[in-house]
Amino acid sequence: MSTPDQIEGAPHPRDNPQLFGQDAAQQAFLDAFGTGRLHHAWLLTGPRGIGKATLAWSMARFLLATPPLDDDGLFGAPPPPTTLAIDLEHPVARRIAAGAEPGLKSITRTPNPTTDRMRDQIVVDDIRSLAGFFQLSAADGGRRVVIVDAADDMNPSAANALLKMLEEPPDRATLLLISHHPSGLLPTIRSRCRTLRLNTLPPDDMARAFAQAGIDVGARTDALAELSGGSVGAAMRLSLLDGLKTYAELVALIQTLPQFDRAAALKLAEAAAARGAEVKRDLLFELIDLLLSRLARRGASGTGSTIEAAPNEAAILARLAPDQTAGRAWAQVAQETGARARHGRAVNLDPAALVLDTLIKISQTARG
Incomplete structure (x- = not known):
């Protein structure tokens, strides 16, 4: 059964090793990392299904697997990285794939413990759980990464709780907020994030995304791209x-x-x-x-x-x-x-x- 951050019948975004058609957004993040201007919160925006979640999970793998550039070691500082790609056999990548990476927490809608039915909102307790995550992971001194998918789902109490964390961000923590409709978020949340806007995909990039997901759409990728407005997520739903x-x-x-x-x-x-x-x-x-x-x-x-x-x-x-x-x-x-x-x-x-x-x-x- 799919989760709230997954398209029914498609792989989970954490399982997509490569992101297509979003080179500009990836490069903007790499430039910030390479110049020491890594913001503590990033808002990934654009239409639903164009790769925002795949990018967020790629950023999380990269941050948790890549040593800080100011860590000179024995041979001086390493050159700035040119890609977000991390070897899938890397320990961090393997732990993320298994859902066992202690430095990463994903916030999505959760089941109501009373009814066991999936809530239609992210509630304040989901956000408050981050306090315990930050406390438990602070001892090792490493990075911590949080993915909120989607920030649009937060109810007002959850949004205000997240805002407090953005105002006083924990040390060495990075929050990645996915939003399909950023205009609906609190202006104060938007102002405390650096925005990365992703673009819709042309048919050739969409075809590569389908191939990576193992979904055979035959020769109608152009029609799927046309009807989905360049959203690979919407195109997958149409195909399935x-x-x-x-x-x-x-x-x-x-x-x-x-x-x-x-x-x-x-x-x-x-x-x-x-x-x-x-x-x-x-x-x-x-x-x-x-x-x-x-x-x-x-x-x-x-x-x-x-x-x-x-x-x-x-x-x-x-x-x-x-x-x-x-x-x-x-x-x-x-x-x-x-x-x-x-x-x-x-x-x-x-x-x-x-x-x-x-x-x-x-x-x-x-x-x-």
Whole structure:
């Protein structure tokens, strides 16, 4: 079973030996380390699934396995390191892989001890546990590293507890905060961290990340990169849930518009209502929203993406969104159906009826 900081079906970020497409962020950290300006807290930001956690675990391995540059030893100070990579046979790397490194602590959402269900927030006790970690690990005089994944999950009490640690950081401690939405963090937390913003991945880097994770996506890496917005995490989720097939079914459904293929729509609705289909149902609504957004952008700009994520997609989008008026109409229906879907799921409306209602609204917009 995956943990809150892991994509279902994908390796844990600590098990990824190499990070792709984030050379600038890695170099910024190496420059700070090499010049003796290593900040005590780093905020790793950017869209979900682009490698922030993989970078955090790479930074942790590096910090715990690399001697300080001011440790001259017998032969003088070593040259500044040029890579974060640490041999996976290094004792630190092996202990981290086994979850047994005493100098490292990972903070994520935890189960509620009363209900044994996973909390939806990082609570203050999770942050307060760091006090004991710092005390126990201070005796050896080595570095201590904390990874908070994700800082966005902290409730107000946890955020204030972390802020106190950032204001008075323990000696030789480095905190690595992962955030998908840094604007939601306390401004005082952001101001006490150095920010590393990571970028979305191009298709070639995404293909290498898939290969490293052992996930075979065939020849559709370009389509996965297109639909995921360059997020390898989102692309993995699409691949593992057969999202490209579902998206192709949606595109095929709108191909007949303004005539409504009710049989195809009912097939999608019934699949979404099947027992145990909650995850795929959520993905279906995300893909509907994405398709409507692509229609709106095609109408607004007059041009579409150079990458087709489904057969004949470009021609279908061009026919249904030929101009800015159509683009505005699709943007409006995207807003309306998205709000209706969120409300329907929140109050547990019948999922088949909710899907069918959404598809009928799309058909009505095409006729309009």
